[in-house]
Amino acid sequence: MKILVVDDERKMCNIMKAILEGENHSVESAGNGQEALKLLGREDKFDLVITDLMMPEVDGMEVLKGSKQVKSPPEVIIMTAYATVQTAVTAMKMGAYDYLIKPFEIDELKFMVKRIADQKRLLAENIELKQQLEAKYEFENLVGRSSKMMDLFELVKKIISTNTTILIRGESGTGKALLARAIHYNSPRREKPFIKVHCPAFPGQVLEHELFGYEKGAFIGALYRKLGRFDLAGDGTIFLDEIGDIDPAIQAKLLRAIQDKAIIRVGGIETIPVHSRVIAATNIDMEKALEENRFRDDLYYRLNVFPLFISPLRERVDDIPDLCYHFLNRLGYGPEKIDKEAIDSLMNYSWPGNVQELENIIERMIVLSGEEIITADMLPPHIKVGSRK
Numbered sequence: 001m002k003i004l005v006v007d008d009e010r011k012m013c014n015i016m017k018a019i020l021e022g023e024n025h026s027v028e029s030a031g032n033g034q035e036a037l038k039l040l041g042r043e044d045k046f047d048l049v050i051t052d053l054m055m056p057e058v059d060g061m062e063v064l065k066g067s068k069q070v071k072s073p074p075e076v077i078i079m080t081a082y083a084t085v086q087t088a089v090t091a092m093k094m095g096a097y098d099y100l101i102k103p104f105e106i107d108e109l110k111f112m113v114k115r116i117a118d119q120k121r122l123l124a125e126n127i128e129l130k131q132q133l134e135a136k137y138e139f140e141n142l143v144g145r146s147s148k149m150m151d152l153f154e155l156v157k158k159i160i161s162t163n164t165t166i167l168i169r170g171e172s173g174t175g176k177a178l179l180a181r182a183i184h185y186n187s188p189r190r191e192k193p194f195i196k197v198h199c200p201a202f203p204g205q206v207l208e209h210e211l212f213g214y215e216k217g218a219f220i221g222a223l224y225r226k227l228g229r230f231d232l233a234g235d236g237t238i239f240l241d242e243i244g245d246i247d248p249a250i251q252a253k254l255l256r257a258i259q260d261k262a263i264i265r266v267g268g269i270e271t272i273p274v275h276s277r278v279i280a281a282t283n284i285d286m287e288k289a290l291e292e293n294r295f296r297d298d299l300y301y302r303l304n305v306f307p308l309f310i311s312p313l314r315e316r317v318d319d320i321p322d323l324c325y326h327f328l329n330r331l332g333y334g335p336e337k338i339d340k341e342a343i344d345s346l347m348n349y350s351w352p353g354n355v356q357e358l359e360n361i362i363e364r365m366i367v368l369s370g371e372e373i374i375t376a377d378m379l380p381p382h383i384k385v386g387s388r389k
Helices: 010-021 033-040 060-067 082-093 106-136 147-159 176-185 205-212 229-233 248-260 286-291 297-303 317-330 340-347 354-369
Strands: 002-006 026-030 048-052 075-080 098-101 166-169 194-198 237-241 277-282 306-309
Touching (some): 002 033, 010 106, 026 033, 060 075, 060 082, 075 106, 082 098, 147 306, 176 237, 176 277, 205 248, 317 340, 317 354, 340 354
Parallel strands (some): 002 026, 048 075, 166 277, 237 277
16 A cells, blocks of 8 residues: 655654555655645545644644545544544544554554555455446346246336335345345446345344444454444445344344434444445245244334345246356357257256256356257256156
């Protein structure tokens, strides 16, 4: 990263410059706030500004304000003494990333800078992938001409440009995440973030930290402020995948976030407005979960404003040929790569793994067939004519 260090103590500037250059960053320094503002006005942009708070004439708050006015605003870390911590907190409310209390440990500085560098790298990767994602999740990639899929497409068209909360239901492998991304990338929010949270991956309180973030010092080990997924989603879409089994305590907090359109980070007191669209998905029997008190009915009704059901593949076998040709095309092959008997065998299988299982089978057959046409006898033994249950 390109970093600007600002401190009226030249010795402090030199020490920090040496430390950060040792971490392979490009570092410039400024001995006062006025010099820093001039450097910020240049064409070559900084990724991070680390500035002392108390400086004569132009202080750290002015440097923060100036940083936020450039075309590509850098992150800002405020350095402060204990006596001015409250001012540093105010600076964070104005957009500072975090603050360091002098004297601070070198490892604390390195850790904070590394975290920002990681976030910058991920952002760059996301920008690079965005065009690929937009192409991949066009509605043309939601393949199906069966009546069930056509009905689904008609419903989606009605809500694509709204802010309505959506609950997508369907068995594992039916394409719930694909549908959620397609809705986002075809909506007015397409230029905003799409943030996916696979809820089962985060047990208990960890999910709360992921969703809402936490403040520095909120608990032992909270060495920095962590932004939650709602923060990261901004004005985009947050996709809560497999939401049906989350902890009841987290359900209550999620309900408040959706209902109030605001969150409070763990360990914080500030109410933060959230404007992202919520799309949730589940593969469980929600009615049974409600009866057994495993899922809050008030949260369910908040999520279920507009339900979408993706039918299992066994209930829309007419889509199987088109799906096969779609997967083949994506791998660089035409429909002639597979013969009719193989297609018939695939249409007579029950597909417990749904579309995901079919995609995996096609990829496997491509590898095994080499230059030959895929025939029925190449298919796995459990896929055969008459295997439907």
